[in-house]
Amino acid sequence: MQLKVDDLRKSAERRPSGPKPDETMQLRVFQSRSQSQAHDRTAGQRADRRKPRTGPVLALPAAVARVKPVLAARLAPLTRRLAPLAERLAPYARRLKPAYPRPGRTGWRRWMPSWRQWLCAWLSAVGLTGAFLVVAYAATDIPQNLNTYATQQDNVYFWSDGTPMARTGWVQRQAMPLKDIPQDVRWAVLAAENESFYTDPGISFKGITRALWRTVGQGDTQGGSTITQQYVKNVYLTQNQTVGRKFTEAMIALKLDNRMSKDQILEGYLNTSWFGRGTYGIQRAAQAYYGKDVSKLNASEAAFLASLLKGAGLYDPTLNAANHHRAVERWSWILDRMVKIGKLSPAERATYKTFPEPLKRNPLYDTGEQSDYLVELATQYAKKAAHISDQQFDLGGYQIYTTFDRKRETTLTDVVAKARKKARTKEAGAAKTVHYGAASVATDGRILAVYGGPDHRTQGYNESNSSTVPAGSAFLPFVYAAGLEHGVTKQRNAPREQISPDSVYNGNDAVPVTTPEGPYWDRSGRKVAAHNDGKKSWGQITLRKALAESVNTPFMQLGMDTGLDKVKQTAEASGLLDSSMGPQVPALSLGNSTPSAIRMASGYATFAAGGTHTEPYSVRRITRNGSAVQLDIPIARRAIGARVAEEVSEALGDSFQASRPPAPAPVGVSGKAGTTQDDTAAWYAGTAKSVSTAVVVYRMDLAKSLQPMPLKGIAGTSADSVPYGIWAGAMDPLG
Numbered sequence: 150m151q152l153k154v155d156d157l158r159k160s161a162e163r164r165p166s167g168p169k170p171d172e173t174m175q176l177r178v179f180q181s182r183s184q185s186q187a188h189d190r191t192a193g194q195r196a197d198r199r200k201p202r203t204g205p206v207l208a209l210p211a212a213v214a215r216v217k218p219v220l221a222a223r224l225a226p227l228t229r230r231l232a233p234l235a236e237r238l239a240p241y242a243r244r245l246k247p248a249y250p251r252p253g254r255t256g257w258r259r260w261m262p263s264w265r266q267w268l269c270a271w272l273s274a275v276g277l278t279g280a281f282l283v284v285a286y287a288a289t290d291i292p293q294n295l296n297t298y299a300t301q302q303d304n305v306y307f308w309s310d311g312t313p314m315a316r317t318g319w320v321q322r323q324a325m326p327l328k329d330i331p332q333d334v335r336w337a338v339l340a341a342e343n344e345s346f347y348t349d350p351g352i353s354f355k356g357i358t359r360a361l362w363r364t365v366g367q368g369d370t371q372g373g374s375t376i377t378q379q380y381v382k383n384v385y386l387t388q389n390q391t392v393g394r395k396f397t398e399a400m401i402a403l404k405l406d407n408r409m410s411k412d413q414i415l416e417g418y419l420n421t422s423w424f425g426r427g428t429y430g431i432q433r434a435a436q437a438y439y440g441k442d443v444s445k446l447n448a449s450e451a452a453f454l455a456s457l458l459k460g461a462g463l464y465d466p467t468l469n470a471a472n473h474h475r476a477v478e479r480w481s482w483i484l485d486r487m488v489k490i491g492k493l494s495p496a497e498r499a500t501y502k503t504f505p506e507p508l509k510r511n512p513l514y515d516t517g518e519q520s521d522y523l524v525e526l527a528t529q530y531a532k533k534a535a536h537i538s539d540q541q542f543d544l545g546g547y548q549i550y551t552t553f554d555r556k557r558e559t560t561l562t563d564v565v566a567k568a569r570k571k572a573r574t575k576e577a578g579a580a581k582t583v584h585y586g587a588a589s590v591a592t593d594g595r596i597l598a599v600y601g602g603p604d605h606r607t608q609g610y611n612e613s614n615s616s617t618v619p620a621g622s623a624f625l626p627f628v629y630a631a632g633l634e635h636g637v638t639k640q641r642n643a644p645r646e647q648i649s650p651d652s653v654y655n656g657n658d659a660v661p662v663t664t665p666e667g668p669y670w671d672r673s674g675r676k677v678a679a680h681n682d683g684k685k686s687w688g689q690i691t692l693r694k695a696l697a698e699s700v701n702t703p704f705m706q707l708g709m710d711t712g713l714d715k716v717k718q719t720a721e722a723s724g725l726l727d728s729s730m731g732p733q734v735p736a737l738s739l740g741n742s743t744p745s746a747i748r749m750a751s752g753y754a755t756f757a758a759g760g761t762h763t764e765p766y767s768v769r770r771i772t773r774n775g776s777a778v779q780l781d782i783p784i785a786r787r788a789i790g791a792r793v794a795e796e797v798s799e800a801l802g803d804s805f806q807a808s809r810p811p812a813p814a815p816v817g818v819s820g821k822a823g824t825t826q827d828d829t830a831a832w833y834a835g836t837a838k839s840v841s842t843a844v845v846v847y848r849m850d851l852a853k854s855l856q857p858m859p860l861k862g863i864a865g866t867s868a869d870s871v872p873y874g875i876w877a878g879a880m881d882p883l884g
Contacts, residue, residue, distance in 0.1 A: 302545030302774075303433075306524055308555040309597075309769075313436060313512065315520045317528070318545045321437065321511075322429035324774040327416035330431060330443055333493070335415065337451035338431075340486035341479075342458055343376040347411050352378060352399045377402045380418040424454060425461020426511045438507035448493055449501040452483040467509055477504045519562050522601025522611045527551045527767045534781045535771050547778070550770040552595035557879070561587055561598045561842075564878030568871055569603070572863055579863050582850045586612030587875060589842040590750040594763030594783055597840060598879070599747065608851075616729040616743040618830035618847045618857050622682075623749065623823025624720070624740030626756065626797050628704045628711070629696050631719035633793045637710035641665040648692070650796050654703030656687030656695055662705055662735045669709065669735055677735050679705040682824060693796075697803035699822060701739055708738030722788040724751035724762055740823065749834050749843035756801065757819070757836040760794035761785040798836075805835055808873060815883045822870060829857035831864035833872035837880045844872040844879070 250259035262270070303318030327335075339346050352375055374382070381401045405414065424434035434454050435443040446454070456464045456479040466473035484501055487493035531549050532542055565585050572580040587600040599613035636645035643665075659678045662669045669677045679702040681687070687700050695703040708716050713733040721727055725748050731741030744752070747765055755762040764783035771778040789797075801819035808822060820835020834843040848858040865871040877883065 304528075304542070304545050304547040304549060306520075306527055307548065307550045309550075309552055309595075310555060311550070312555070313440075314551065314553065314555075315524050317524060321427050321433045322420070322545070323432040323436075323548070324420040324430060324546055325432040325443055326775050327412055327419070329775060330416075330419060331446060331451070333448040333487075334431060334443060334446055334451040334454075335419075336487055336490075336492035337448060337455040337483055338419065338458065339376070339415075340490060340492065341452075341455040341483045342379070344486065344490050346376050346415065349375055349377075350403065350406055352402050352406075375402065376418050377406050377414050380414055380421065381405060383421040384417065422458055423461065424457045425465050428511070437511040439505075440508055440512050447505075448484070448487065448497065449480075450505045452487070452501075453480045453505055453507065455483050456480055465507075466504075467507065480504060518604050518606075519558060519599075519601065521605030522599060522613070523551065523553050523558070523767075525605070525611060526596070526599065526601075526614060527553075530767045531771055531780075534766070534768060535778050536781075537778075546774050548772045549768055550772075552591075552597060552767050552769050553599075554589075554597040557589055557598040557840075560881070561589065561600050561875075561879040564875050565600045567878075568875055572871075576861070576863055579848060579861050582848045582858065583860075583863050584612055584617075584847055584849055585844070585875070586615065586617075586746040587842065587844045587879065588613040588745075588747040588750045589840055589879060590747065590754050590765050592754045592758035592763075592836075592839045592841070593785070594751070594754075594765050595769070596747060596765050596767045612845075613746045616726070616745050616748075617849070617855075618845060619731070619743055619825050620740035620749065621823040621825035621830060621832060622699050622701060622740060623821055623832040623834050623843075624738070624742060625696055625699065625701075625704045626801060626821060627720040627723060627725070627752065628708045628716050628738045629692060629800065630723070630756070630789050630793055630797050631716045632692070632707045632711045633796055634719060634789050635711055635715045637707070638712070639665060639710055650693035650800060651691050653689050653691055654695065654706055656681070656690035656700045656703050658684045658686045658702065660702045660706070662709055664709055679735070679739065680826060693800045693803065696800040696821075697807050699804070699824075705735050705738045709735060713737050719789060720752065722762060723755040724748055724765070724788075740825065746843045746845050749832070749845075750841045753801075753821075753834045753836055753843065754841035755788050756794050756797045757839060757841060758785070758794070759791045760787060760789040762788040801835065808867070808870070818883050820873075820876065822867070822873065828859045828861075831860060831870065831872050833870060833876045835876060835880070837883050840880070842876050842879050844875045846872050846875075 254261075302322040302324060303316045305316050305323060306314045308314045343349070378399065420430040420432070422431075423429055424431070424437070426434075426437045428434045428437045431454065432443045434457065435441055435446055435450075438454065439446065439450055453476065456476055459479065462468070464472060464476045464479060466476040484493065484498055488495055488498050527549055528542070531537065531547070532539070537547075565587060569580070569583070569585065572583055584602075585600060587598075588596065589598040590596055599611070601611035601613050602608040632648055633650075636647045638645050658681045661676045661678045671677050681701050682699065687695070687698070687702075690698075690700060690703060692703060692707065694700075713735075716737060717730055717733060720730065720742070725742065725744045729742055729744045729748065731737050731743070734741075751762070751765045763785045766783055768780065769782070771780050798819055801821055804822075805818055805820040808820070815837070818835065818837045820833060823830070823832030823834065825831075830845060830847040832843065832845050834841065836842075846860070846864045848860055848863060849855065850858065863871070865874070
């Protein structure tokens with residue numbers, strides 16, 4: 150088949166425009182049946198490719214198409230209402246469209262935006278800023294972890310009379326509940342820092358603007374923060390003065406103001422702010438500057454402390470004259486502000502004409518050398534009795550009220566210092582290695598005073614609490630008490646028989662010790678025998694006199710007759726520790742045990758307490774941030790019979806009389822000297838006015854070994870005993 154296409158195209162060009170109906174040309178191509186079927190298959194495949202795939206994803210346009218009419222129908226009323234408004238705004242919108250250079254203007258005005266454009270730009274800026282702040286507020290979280298220095302507090306220790314004794318911790322901070330902070334103190338701070346605190350949203354826009362202007366424009370920063378912002382800075386952020394920190398501070402302050410009450414924020418602020426002199430918090434500031442608790446401050450003193458918040462380095466009047474002048478001015482201004490905001494009456498303001506001069510220095514730093522030993526002793530007891538872990542204790546915030554008597558502690562320290570000085574004068578060489586330990590314990594268990602050493606910084610361990618040297622003959626009262634309490638057995642399988650102070654024993658020197666089976670032999674095959682001081686023989690002697698004269702041989706035999714297990718039991722029940730008890734051999738009765746001065750004083754206090762023993766303790770009360778902490782206070786328990794205790798005390802009274810000049814002994818005063826056979830320790834322990842004191846003197850070169858050395862006369866003689874002199878000075882007046 151041939152088609153004359155060119156002829157047909159030419160004839161079409163000669164025709165008028167548009168084909169006529171009867172002139173429509175159709176071309177048909179004849180195909181075979183096989184060609185037709187192949188063409189149909191190809192067309193079908195193309196059609197299949199054009200069809201949308203089934204499934205939820207490809208069906209979405211169809212679903213949207215079905216929703217559009219519904220949505221349009223619902224929006225139609227709104228569209229009809231907005232249409233007139235859109236028509237009215239259209240001309241203005243066209244005017245806002247920038248056209249530069251502006252038509253109808255000449256010179257530089259051709260390039261300046263119109264007021265409408267300025268307005269649009271300002272509204273856009275405000276809108277974008279608002280949106281940014283909303284997003285920033287939503288994205289800012291209050292930190293979960295507080296700054297370390299914001300949570301760390303110190304632990305404060307008090308004397309028995311309630312006055313501060315010492316503190317521990319890197320910072321001086323003591324949190325106080327807001328209810329315990331007087332209103333005058335609160336409003337002095339608010340008048341100075343943020344009088345609109347209870348009405349503001351947590352931030353000051355004016356203050357932030359001023360701070361940002363100075364930061365950006367002048368290169369430094371200035372305050373302007375609310376109390377909420379300052380609190381956020383104290384406990385959540387760093388002290389870096391940057392724009393970024395200021396912005397974060399404001400965001401957290403806004404959020405914190407919505408989550409916490411104003412009182413909670415104010416309480417946190419007052420307890421974390423720095424007041425100078427190493428103190429954080431209003432409670433520590435009150436103690437550092439005025440030596441009193443915050444609850445006892447008046448409005449005038451509170452106004453001065455509030456002035457320190459502006460910068461303690463500039464307003465502490467004790468530093469220099471310029472500081473004093475600034476402090477007086479700001480103190481007066483704060484009081485006037487309190488009157489202006491109605492928180493202080495003019496009449497009361499008129500009474501505060503004189504500036505309340507603070508203390509010259511922080512009394513909390515005056516711990517003293519001996520106070521370190523006291524703190525160590527009280528800390529150990531507090532942790533144990535209050536079940537406080539080391540980690541909890543290190544967080545601080547504890548107020549520890551000790552049993553230490555300030556006057557007794559001072560007296561004891563002074564008399565030991567005199568003895569030490571005297572020893573250096575007489576025996577300079579031996580005095581370098583001499584040690585003194587002493588402790589006073591009341592009959593109810595309270596530790597009233599201790600002497601722990603010359604300087605805790607150079608000698609860390611506490612002499613009064615160390616089990617170092619044997620008790621020697623100072624241990625004899627416990628053997629005497631055990632015999633009176635339990636009776637004796639001198640023959641095998643014989644029943645125990647009671648003894649009395651008038652029971653007679655052999656007081657000669659070197660008397661062999663016997664058992665119901667015969668003499669007592671040591672491991673080397675020799676008979677064990679006791680020796681008296683100076684190897685003096687006393688003949689037959691009553692037990693009471695033997696104790697008064699410190700005759701050893703009767704008590705070594707009494708210990709064997711009573712039973713060394715009974716002797717140990719009685720000593721431990723009276724207050725000595727099992728860990729310090731010596732081996733259960735005949736020498737146990739002569740004091741091979743090594744009790745500390747505290748435990749020896751506690752044991753003698755048991756005799757004075759009528760046979761009841763109370764474990765020695767150094768802490769009577771603990772609070773944490775004003776709340777009481779449960780404390781296990783020891784209770785009295787029966788150690789020996791009352792009659793036995795009385796008989797021991799009478800014998801100790803005779804012993805005290807024997808060691809003094811021939812003068813009537815004060816009523817109720819008793820005591821006993823203690824020596825060792827190898828002259829390595831000298832003791833004196835006794836009781837007066839329901840207080841027992843034990844003193845020990847020994848020599849030891851800590852740089853070489855822990856082995857006691859001979860005293861070489863450093864402890865004096867029986868007529869001029871150094872331990873007795875210290876004891877008498879510490880107990881003065883005895884009568």
